[in-house]
Amino acid sequence: MASTGDSQLFDETFTITTLDHSKYDRVGRIGATSTDSQTVMTLDINSDLYPCAIGETIHCVLATSLALDGSKDDGRGWRDIGRSGHGGEATLADMFDYVCHGKIYKFEDGEDGQTIKAYVSFGGLLMALEGPYKKLTPLRVDYVYLLVKK
Template identity: 85%
Template sequence: MASAGDSQLFEEAFTITTFDQSKYDRVARIGGTSADSQTVMTLDINTELYPCSVGETLHCVLASSLNLDGTKDDGRGWRDVARSGPGGETSLADMFEYVCHGKIYKFEDGEDGQTIKAYISFGGLLMALEGPYKKLTPLHVDYVYLLCKK
């Protein structure tokens, strides 16, 4: 039987270091650095749904499934699971405040040869992660969920 850890491809806490809302009304491009300073994140976030600011810590997870047992999703989205109402099945999304579904679509080698950069699109809201190969190795071109909480 799979465990939730099997579906979690990446997990990190980032301190928000930049916040740019100059291009769109409800979207900001935030930048963050991991606690160990090895991983850098850039993320477009809907500030109307999830307001945040410089200095806050954002705990982010990339997962291949929202099922708590780590099994593949059965085609239902996380909203369908949430609509099942009280007493319905719980999912990984219940533990987070901001959830997106998207696709990892590109990788680039870092300029120093020791890092890799992964690009993910969540319906036009983009994310870039740059860090050591070891941390980002579980990522591959596929659909993923982004889950965030403060």
């Protein structure tokens, strides 16, 4: 059995530095910097479901599974994986306020040669992460869950 740590590829706390609602009514593009200032994130977020403000701190996790033991989702739809309030078993999603499933579709080397940039699409809501190779190399998988909480 795998541990939760095996399924969690990225775990970081960010402070929101920019917020742009100019393109869409219910989607905001946030810019955020990690607490250690090594990683920069741009994320499109459904602001009706999860309103954010400049200066807020958010905790973000990218994981390959929602199962608490890190086991694979076995081809079930991500919405079918049990909800503790609905008779299913508890999942990682129960500990977060905003959850998406998406595909990592592109990697680029940073301009300085020390960083990497990863791009993820969550059904058209995009995420870009730029940071040290060591932190972002685990993201070399196809599909991930984004979990966010304040």
